[in-house]
Amino acid sequence: MSDTLVVGKHLGRDFQRGVVALRDVNCRIASDARIAVVGPSGSGKTTLLHILGGLDKPTSGTVEWPGLGPFEELRPRHIGLVFQTPSLFPALTVAQNVGLPLVLAGDPASAGAAAAALLDLFGLGELRDKLPEELSGGQSQRIAMARALVMRPKLILADEPTGQLDSITAQFFFDTVMEQLEGTGIALVVATHDEAVAARMATRWTMDHGRLVSEWPRQDAA
Numbered sequence: 001m002s003d004t005l006v007v008g009k010h011l012g013r014d015f016q017r018g019v020v021a022l023r024d025v026n027c028r029i030a031s032d033a034r035i036a037v038v039g040p041s042g043s044g045k046t047t048l049l050h051i052l053g054g055l056d057k058p059t060s061g062t063v064e065w066p067g068l069g070p071f072e073e074l075r076p077r078h079i080g081l082v083f084q085t086p087s088l089f090p091a092l093t094v095a096q097n098v099g100l101p102l103v104l105a106g107d108p109a110s111a112g113a114a115a116a117a118l119l120d121l122f123g124l125g126e127l128r129d130k131l132p133e134e135l136s137g138g139q140s141q142r143i144a145m146a147r148a149l150v151m152r153p154k155l156i157l158a159d160e161p162t163g164q165l166d167s168i169t170a171q172f173f174f175d176t177v178m179e180q181l182e183g184t185g186i187a188l189v190v191a192t193h194d195e196a197v198a199a200r201m202a203t204r205w206t207m208d209h210g211r212l213v214s215e216w217p218r219q220d221a222a
């Protein structure tokens, strides 16, 4: 039986001007999860990922991280986040960006080698000394994923990680991500409009107007 990493119960999120981004969402992320969060633009995918990652608070309901320890240690140690718009630090090189979580976690000695290995795996080794402003959007997305992987977290929450990639590059990139996950037992939740990515996930959460309208195959929310 897999451990439960995250549980959301009756999650609601209201924004100003009467926008209701989430409505009564119940969900569970297991330690071996491979979940695609799908649904139309504006259906609440990003909002849900932010709440499950502890970046935002629900207006109603609760979110707990039973398999991930205290809230203060969630990120980047246990949860790796890949944002829709990659948030690389502009003054750091690509390699420094990828290694940064290890530096912040007090392990700077490992940062350089770990970053170089991941960049090579993704076929991005030639970019290691570039600054973020010199990168394409798709390159930045892949580097943000490498950064999320460098800590070997228990869970990666990725928001549209292939949104700026052509289909062939997306496929190679995602193959590499999946290989990395297989070897390390990291759970993955990915919000995506890319059917090729969604089709590779074991579970599909479909969002519509803030509701999680279906989970396939069904699991019992804890």
Ligand SMILES: Nc1ncnc2c1ncn2[C@@H]1O[C@H](COP(=O)(O)OP(=O)(O)OP(=O)(O)O)[C@@H](O)[C@H]1O
Binding pocket: 015, 016, 019, 020, 021, 039, 040, 041, 042, 043, 044, 045, 046, 047, 048, 084
């Ligand atoms: N900070 C905010 N302030 C006000 N409204 C917001 C905020 N963030 C999101 N929303 C609104 O909440 C709803 C859900 O947005 P969200 O970004 O979660 O959708 P999404 O499914 O991820 O969309 P997309 O596929 O386009 O990324 C939308 O109506 C959006 O406009």
